[in-house]
Amino acid sequence: MLWKKSYLVVAVCIATCISIMTLSYLQRTKLFSISIPAAKFCSGIPARNTITPLKGNRTFIIAPYFDNRKNKMTRVISIVHHTEVKELYCWFCHPSKGEIYISKAEINVHSDRFDFPYAATDLECLEPEDWEPRYVSIHWSPTGDIDQLPLFEIRNRDPESSLVDFTVCISAMFGEYNNVLQFVQSMEMYKILGVDRVVIYKNSCSPLMEKVLDFYVAEGTVEIIPWPIDSYLSVSSYWHHSMDPKDIGYYGQITALNDCVYRNMYKSSYVLLNDMDEIILPGKYKDWKTMMQNLQGQHPGTGVFLFENHIFPKTVFTPSYRFNTSSWNAVPGVNILQHVLREPDRKNIVNPRKMIVDPKKVIQTSVHSVLQADGVSIYIPMDVALVYHCRTPLQENISRHLLIKDTTLWRYSVPLIGNVSQVLQQISWNGEGYR
Numbered sequence: 001m002l003w004k005k006s007y008l009v010v011a012v013c014i015a016t017c018i019s020i021m022t023l024s025y026l027q028r029t030k031l032f033s034i035s036i037p038a039a040k041f042c043s044g045i046p047a048r049n050t051i052t053p054l055k056g057n058r059t060f061i062i063a064p065y066f067d068n069r070k071n072k073m074t075r076v077i078s079i080v081h082h083t084e085v086k087e088l089y090c091w092f093c094h095p096s097k098g099e100i101y102i103s104k105a106e107i108n109v110h111s112d113r114f115d116f117p118y119a120a121t122d123l124e125c126l127e128p129e130d131w132e133p134r135y136v137s138i139h140w141s142p143t144g145d146i147d148q149l150p151l152f153e154i155r156n157r158d159p160e161s162s163l164v165d166f167t168v169c170i171s172a173m174f175g176e177y178n179n180v181l182q183f184v185q186s187m188e189m190y191k192i193l194g195v196d197r198v199v200i201y202k203n204s205c206s207p208l209m210e211k212v213l214d215f216y217v218a219e220g221t222v223e224i225i226p227w228p229i230d231s232y233l234s235v236s237s238y239w240h241h242s243m244d245p246k247d248i249g250y251y252g253q254i255t256a257l258n259d260c261v262y263r264n265m266y267k268s269s270y271v272l273l274n275d276m277d278e279i280i281l282p283g284k285y286k287d288w289k290t291m292m293q294n295l296q297g298q299h300p301g302t303g304v305f306l307f308e309n310h311i312f313p314k315t316v317f318t319p320s321y322r323f324n325t326s327s328w329n330a331v332p333g334v335n336i337l338q339h340v341l342r343e344p345d346r347k348n349i350v351n352p353r354k355m356i357v358d359p360k361k362v363i364q365t366s367v368h369s370v371l372q373a374d375g376v377s378i379y380i381p382m383d384v385a386l387v388y389h390c391r392t393p394l395q396e397n398i399s400r401h402l403l404i405k406d407t408t409l410w411r412y413s414v415p416l417i418g419n420v421s422q423v424l425q426q427i428s429w430n431g432e433g434y435r
C-alpha cells in the first residue's frame, strides 16, 4: 500500500515536471505550431484598410513587415493601449503545408508615448525557421478560429529592385488642410531638391487641396495613404497628453512615420521625415543628392542625419520682396518666398531637429530623433542645411530687427516661381478656379 502511494507521488511529480518543462520551453521560445484541417488554411478576412481594429478596439494593426536584420521575424506596426494589451499572438499560416505556426508577440510599446494611453507599438513575432510566411493574423489568444481573424499580407518579403533616391514622408494631413499655396511650393521645392516620391498619410483636407493631391498623384509624385485614425480613437492636435488629454498624440503621427520608414525601406535610399510646412534646405549644396553624397562620404556608417529646425514666421513679411507672383493671389495659403526672416536661437532652448534617414538602418523612429537604429546619428551644422519652417511664430513679440535675414530660399526663386505657376495653372484649368 505504502509502496503504491509513493509510486503515485513519483508519477504525479514526473507529470508536473514535464508540464513545467514544456511550459517553460514554450515561454522561452515563444513559439509553437499546430496543425489544423486543410480547408481552413489562410482563410481569414483579408484586411483592406490602413488601420484595422482587432476585437475589443484596444489594438489597431497598421501593417506587418518582414524584418530579418537581427532575427527572422515579422514586425507588425500597430497602435495599442499601453496597459490593457498584455498578450498577442501572430498566426502564420502555410497555404499548402498543413500548418499554422503560432508565435507569441513581444509587445514593444515605443518609449515616446508622451503620456497618451495609446502609442506606436511594434509587435515582434519570430517566424518559423523552415518556411517563409506570406500572411499573418494577430489574435489575443493562441487558440481560436482563424476564419474569424483579419488576415494581413506581410510586406517587404520580396524587396523590390526599383530603388529611388529620396522619399519624403508627411505623417499626417488633417484639420481640413487648405494651405494650398505653401503645399504646392513645398512640393515644387522638394522636386527641385531631388525628391522622387512624397508619401502623405491623409486624414482630411479641403476640396481644393483634394484637387491638388489628385494632380500630384496623377503626376506620380504623391502616394496617399488614407489615415482615418479619428474613426477609432480620440486624437490630440498636440504632442503631449497634458496639453490635450485624448487617446493618442498628434493624429498618430509617430505610428505613421514608422509605417512610412518600413514601407519605403527597400524602395528608397533615403527617407526624409518632415512636415509639409518644412523644407530641408541645403545652404552649401545645390540639392539633396550632392549633399547626401558628401555627408555620407564624410560619415560612413551613419544612418540618421539631423537638421536644425528654424522658424520663419508667416506673420513677418520681407520688405525687399521683389518677385512678381501676382498670379498666385487668388490661391489660399502662405507664399513662403515672402518669409525669409528667421527667429534667432533662444537661450537654453535646443532647436528641434528633423531627419534624413537610411531606412534600412532604422528600427524605431520618433519625430525629432530615432529611438533605435543600426547606424549612428549625426547633427548637421546649419550652414550645411537647415529646416526652413514657415509657420506661426514661436517668439511672437520679438522686435523685428532681431530677426535674421536668410535668403537661401531665394536662390531657387526662378525655377520655383515657374514650376509653381505651371502647376497652379493646370489645377485651375482642370476645374472652376481655385475653389
Ligand SMILES: *[C@@H]1O[C@H](CO)[C@@H](O)[C@H](O)[C@H]1NC(C)=O
Binding pocket: 053, 054, 055, 056, 057
Ligand atoms: C469597436 O467599437 C465599435 C463601437 O464602439 C464597435 O461597433 C466595433 O464593433 C468595435 N470593433 C471591434 C473590432 O471590436
Ligand SMILES: *[C@@H]1O[C@H](CO)[C@@H](O)[C@H](O)[C@H]1NC(C)=O
Binding pocket: 324, 325, 326, 327
Ligand atoms: C506681374 O505679372 C502679371 C502677369 O502674370 C502682369 O500682368 C503684371 O503686369 C506684372 N506686374 C508687374 C508689376 O510687373
Ligand SMILES: *[C@@H]1O[C@H](CO)[C@@H](O)[C@H](O)[C@H]1NC(C)=O
Binding pocket: 394, 395, 396, 397
Ligand atoms: C506677446 O505679447 C502679448 C501682449 O503683450 C502677450 O499677451 C503674449 O503673451 C506675448 N507672447 C509671448 C510669447 O511672450
Ligand SMILES: CC(=O)N[C@H]1CO[C@H](CO)[C@@H](O)[C@@H]1O
Binding pocket: 191, 414, 415, 416, 418, 419
Ligand atoms: C518639374 C518641372 O516642371 N521642373 C521645371 C522647373 O523649372 C525649371 C527651370 O525653370 C525647369 O528646368 C524644370 O524642368
